Amino acid sequence: MRTYKIAALFFFVLLSASSICHGQTNVKRAVVTITGQVHKTLVLNELELNTFRQTQVLRRDKEGHKHRYSGVLLLDLLQKAEINSVHGPGSKNLNRYILVEASDGYQVIFTLAELDENYSSNRIILANSRDGEALPANEGPFRVIVQDGKKPARCIRQVTNIAVRIVDSKF
Numbered sequence: 001m002r003t004y005k006i007a008a009l010f011f012f013v014l015l016s017a018s019s020i021c022h023g024q025t026n027v028k029r030a031v032v033t034i035t036g037q038v039h040k041t042l043v044l045n046e047l048e049l050n051t052f053r054q055t056q057v058l059r060r061d062k063e064g065h066k067h068r069y070s071g072v073l074l075l076d077l078l079q080k081a082e083i084n085s086v087h088g089p090g091s092k093n094l095n096r097y098i099l100v101e102a103s104d105g106y107q108v109i110f111t112l113a114e115l116d117e118n119y120s121s122n123r124i125i126l127a128n129s130r131d132g133e134a135l136p137a138n139e140g141p142f143r144v145i146v147q148d149g150k151k152p153a154r155c156i157r158q159v160t161n162i163a164v165r166i167v168d169s170k171f
């Protein structure tokens with residue numbers, strides 16, 4: 001009887017250990033957060049990002065090769081997070097911007113207007129795939145891809161946080 005109990009316990013430990021390992025290999029743990037002037041702070045992993053409407057952007061790399069990036073329009077993410085907006089005449093959120101931050105400390109800002117197709121036709125997405133494959137580790141899992149723009153400097157790699165801000169008129 002005792003051997004049976006020990007065997008059962010051993011089996012249980014083995015089973016839970018294997019399920020933990022299994023979970024770790026499957027769950028994508030890297031997340032991107034949407035914070036600041038929003039009603040709902042978002043914490044999204046890659047699988048959750050895939051549930052948003054997907055938008056494609058074609059962009060050439062330094063060597064002139066064209067790549068098809070896929071991801072979510074930044075404005076779609078902001079709409080999901082529900083930006084704290086001012087209502088009333090003349091209030092079109094034109095004093096809002098986002099600060100995008102990467103794991104290496106690199107930062108880029110975009111005004112809300114340039115993310116909005118009513119003002120600009122330049123598509124700006126948070127991409128998580130290129131030519132149908134996940135982004136390489138030194139770029140991803142999340143990278144902003146700006147459709148237009150001669151320099152790729154605003155295509156910020158390894159994005160960790162997107163903060164919605166309002167211009168501080170004191171400075």
Ligand SMILES: Nc1nc2c(c(=O)[nH]1)N[C@H]1C(S)=C(S)[C@@H](COP(=O)(O)O)O[C@H]1N2
Nearest residue numbers: 062102103104106152153154155156157158
């Ligand atoms: N996180 C992060 N993203 C970044 C940078 C950086 O230093 N850190 N450099 C930018 C600059 S200046 C350029 S030119 C492009 C280079 O992109 P590439 O490595 O895909 O050619 O990445 C941009 N994105």
Ligand SMILES: [Mo]
Nearest residue numbers: 151152153154
């Ligand atoms: Mo650059």
